[in-house]
Amino acid sequence: MKLKDLFKKGKFVITSEIGPPKGTNIEPMLEEVDLLKNKVDAINVTENQSSVMRLGSMAVCRLLKERGLEPVFQITCRDRNRLALQSDLISASVLGIENVLCLTGDHVVLGDHPQTKPVFDLDSIHLLKAARNLVNGYDMVENKLDGSPDFCLGAVVNPGADPLEPQIIKMEAKVEAGAEFFQTQAVYEVKKFEDLMKAAEHIKVPIMVGIVLLKSAGMARFMNANVAGVFVPDKLIKIMADASKEDRPRKSIEIAASLIKEMKGMCQGVHIMSLGWDKYVPSVLKAAKLI
Amino acid sequence: MIVSERKSWEEILSFLEEEKNVFLIACGGCSDACKTGGTEGLREVKDKLREAGKEITAALLIDFVCNKVLIGMRLNRYIEELKSSDSVLVLSCGIGVQAVANMLDIPVRPGDNTIYMGGFPGVWPGEERCLQCGDCRLADTGGICPYANCPKLLVNGACGGSDKGKCETDPEKDCVWALIYERLKNIGKLENLRKIYSPRDYNLILAPSERKKSIFWALETVEEEPKEEASEERRLSTL
Numbered sequence: 458m459k460l461k462d463l464f465k466k467g468k469f470v471i472t473s474e475i476g477p478p479k480g481t482n483i484e485p486m487l488e489e490v491d492l493l494k495n496k497v498d499a500i501n502v503t504e505n506q507s508s509v510m511r512l513g514s515m516a517v518c519r520l521l522k523e524r525g526l527e528p529v530f531q532i533t534c535r536d537r538n539r540l541a542l543q544s545d546l547i548s549a550s551v552l553g554i555e556n557v558l559c560l561t562g563d564h565v566v567l568g569d570h571p572q573t574k575p576v577f578d579l580d581s582i583h584l585l586k587a588a589r590n591l592v593n594g595y596d597m598v599e600n601k602l603d604g605s606p607d608f609c610l611g612a613v614v615n616p617g618a619d620p621l622e623p624q625i626i627k628m629e630a631k632v633e634a635g636a637e638f639f640q641t642q643a644v645y646e647v648k649k650f651e652d653l654m655k656a657a658e659h660i661k662v663p664i665m666v667g668i669v670l671l672k673s674a675g676m677a678r679f680m681n682a683n684v685a686g687v688f689v690p691d692k693l694i695k696i697m698a699d700a701s702k703e704d705r706p707r708k709s710i711e712i713a714a715s716l717i718k719e720m721k722g723m724c725q726g727v728h729i730m731s732l733g734w735d736k737y738v739p740s741v742l743k744a745a746k747l748i
Numbered sequence: 749m750i751v752s753e754r755k756s757w758e759e760i761l762s763f764l765e766e767e768k769n770v771f772l773i774a775c776g777g778c779s780d781a782c783k784t785g786g787t788e789g790l791r792e793v794k795d796k797l798r799e800a801g802k803e804i805t806a807a808l809l810i811d812f813v814c815n816k817v818l819i820g821m822r823l824n825r826y827i828e829e830l831k832s833s834d835s836v837l838v839l840s841c842g843i844g845v846q847a848v849a850n851m852l853d854i855p856v857r858p859g860d861n862t863i864y865m866g867g868f869p870g871v872w873p874g875e876e877r878c879l880q881c882g883d884c885r886l887a888d889t890g891g892i893c894p895y896a897n898c899p900k901l902l903v904n905g906a907c908g909g910s911d912k913g914k915c916e917t918d919p920e921k922d923c924v925w926a927l928i929y930e931r932l933k934n935i936g937k938l939e940n941l942r943k944i945y946s947p948r949d950y951n952l953i954l955a956p957s958e959r960k961k962s963i964f965w966a967l968e969t970v971e972e973e974p975k976e977e978a979s980e981e982r983r984l985s986t987l
């Protein structure tokens with residue numbers, strides 16, 4: 458099932474996200490995703506997230522497919538050149554993957570193998586174009602394919618980017634290159650998201666607001682210091698700091714649900730990144746009155 | 749010795765499509781030796797631009813375009829000509845183009861591609877440098893090299909890690925795409941960010957040594973074997 462078909466039907470699309478483990482122990486991950494069955498429309502599977510080496514996204518996407526869950530294959534330009542990227546897109550297609558999120562990827566120095574060669578042969582825009590070409594039956598250099606994949610292609614945008622203008626210009630280019638939906642970086646400031654939606658009014662592609670579950674005040678401060686364009690306001694940090702350890706998940710659910718309620722009317726979907734707290738996603742959706 | 753090659757004439761004209769008055773600068777250093785700059789290069793390009801219907805507001809030969817002091821001294825005397833120019837075309841390596849762009853607030857464009865820097869990185873080795881990509885894109889980036897300063901070598905604008913003008917790899921380092929955005933805004937060329945640029949051609953970046961030659965004369969003379977006889981001998985020896 459492609460996300461674009463859901464958007465077309467006018468559905469408010471809900472996606473969540475899982476990060477594959479570092480190793481072969483997949484049971485805990487699968488138990489967590491099973492809790493999301495029939496609660497979300499699709500699940501993003503991250504790829505060597507934050508440049509940390511892990512089990513691959515494509516394999517996990519296939520596992521989700523086998524369990525009746527719809528995966529969104531995240532693919533980045535950090536680790537592969539254009540031969541490998543196109544080949545992996547075709548591989549993903551024969552494994553039944555229909556939704557692909559095309560990213561440039563974090564730089565390798567941010568991860569656990571900072572010594573490695575950063576590839577970045579292509580960027581997110583080239584990758585979208587290459588994927589679109591494959592869908593149309595051709596590779597990047599216009600060789601004809603014997604059977605072509607069929608994908609719904611997504612891209613990301615950061616509402617907190619400062620300045621915002623180049624982000625909007627890049628969004629336009631991503632749509633031109635083939636993006637059919639956007640998922641955003643985590644949003645904690647409704648105003649920033651509103652500004653993005655206003656500036657992107659002319660971009661006729663569905664946008665899903667990104668929500669990251671706040672686990673603690675420490676995590677919020679870490680994101681403020683280290684994650685580009687993400688800012689958790691003091692008010693929310695204080696709520697988390699004042700909550701007892703047992704009470705934190707409840708507060709976190711409340712915060713996420715109220716953010717979703719405030720922004721739901723402005724966009725076409727929500728993308729919830731739980732960072733391991735998958736079991737609380739259904740409660741967030743319930744509290745936000747989405748299920 | 750920096751090796752450069754002339755861009756195709758179509759590409760140069762495509763930069764100047766909507767422009768009439770062009771200020772021309774050629775480098776009299778390495779580019780002279782490569783015949784991309786120097787008096788010869790300057791004359792060739794000047795004539796061709798005129799043929800193409802362009803007005804040349806000035807045509808300057810500057811000894812080393814990578815030397816900002818020299819550029820400053822020379823350009824100082826051409827303020828009026830610069831004011832009446834739509835853009836500047838520089839026949840030099842990528843460093844020279846960037847040095848000129850750094851001093852002016854009109855578009856500055858490269859006429860050449862930089863292939864190789866045979867051990868000498870120019871007289872203006874500031875933060876801005878050149879990776880000798882062989883397909884100079886300074887024309888569209890406002891004269892700031894994206895490759896030498898973006899750890900991901902991106903061609904289509906900043907990545908998601910760019911934050912308040914700084915790079916995701918180092919909070920002390922400027923994001924070059926943020927600098928390019930500011931520069932394009934200042935020279936009224938923001939529309940350049942809307943174009944989609946194709947991926948780099950690694951045949952040009954990993955150029956074969958033949959194209960990188962920075963020595964244009966032979967140090968040893970090699971006696972050539974007389975061909976006929978040699979092949980005759982070889983034939984005999986295989987008998």
Ligand code: SF4
Nearest residue numbers: 842878879881885893
């Ligand atoms: S784009 Fe940069 S690396 Fe390429 S030739 Fe120009 S200055 Fe050098």
Ligand code: SF4
Nearest residue numbers: 898906907915916923
């Ligand atoms: S932050 Fe800017 S300079 Fe750094 S990798 Fe991203 S685009 Fe390149």
